[in-house]
Amino acid sequence: MARIYQSATPGEAHLRVAIVPERGRADLLVHRVASQGLAHGDALWFITRDRQMASAWVYFTSPGMADLNICFVDNYSEAGWLKESRYKGRFG
Numbered sequence: 001m002a003r004i005y006q007s008a009t010p011g012e013a014h015l016r017v018a019i020v021p022e023r024g025r026a027d028l029l030v031h032r033v034a035s036q037g038l039a040h041g042d043a044l045w046f047i048t049r050d051r052q053m054a055s056a057w058v059y060f061t062s063p064g065m066a067d068l069n070i071c072f073v074d075n076y077s078e079a080g081w082l083k084e085s086r087y088k089g090r091f092g
Contacts, residue, residue, distance in 0.1 A: 001036065001039050001040050001046075001055055001092055002039045002040065002041060002042060002043070002044055002045045002046065002055060002056070002091040002092050003036055003039055003045075003046050003048050003053055003054045003055045003056075004045045004046065004047045004048065004054060004055070004056055004057075004058055004091070005047075005048055005049070005050070005051045005053075005054035005056070005057045005058070006047065006057075006058060006059075006060065007051075007057045007058060007059045008059075009059065010059040010061065010065075012057060012059075013057045013058055013059035014056050014057045014058065014090070015056060015057075015058050015059070015067050015068060015087065015090065016058070016059050016060075016061045016065055016066045016067045016068075017058045017059070017060055017061070017066055017067070017068050017069075017070055018060070018061055018062055018063040018065070018066035018068070018069045018070070019060060019069075019070055019071070019072065020063060020069045020070070020071050021071065022071065023071050023073075023082070025063070025069055025071070026069050026070055026071035026082055027068050027069050027070065027081065027082060027083045027085050027087075028042060028043060028068060028069075028070045028071075028080070028081050028082065028083075028085070028087075029043060029070070029071055029072075029073045029078055029079050029080055029081075029082060030043055030044075030045050030070045030071070030072050030073065030079055031043060031044050031045070031072070031073050031074070031075065031076050031078065031079040032045050032046075032047060032072060033045065033046050034046075036048070036053075040092060041091070041092050042080075042081065042087075042088060042089065042090065042091040042092055043079035043080045043081070044076065044079055045091070055091060055092065056090060056091045067087065068085065068087055
């Protein structure tokens with residue numbers, strides 16, 4: 001289950017993530033869901049304010065400093081990995 005906590009500093013985060021506007025530059029297409037019950041896999045994210053409940057802590061940064069580039073999409077069916085990544089399975 002991809003429950004994501006937005007870290008305030010890069011040092012406490014598990015991953016540094018950049019949000020890119022173009023799908024072609026993204027490694028992962030992410031759909032944000034409204035409840036934690038709908039979050040699963042790596043691509044359906046529920047963003048929480050409770051760090052203890054999170055499965056991954058991310059720090060949003062610029063593409064040059066990021067471990068992973070994501071692009072938010074509007075539909076469940078669009079979400080998923082576009083490129084091979086060592087981070088597959090890291091969010092769920």
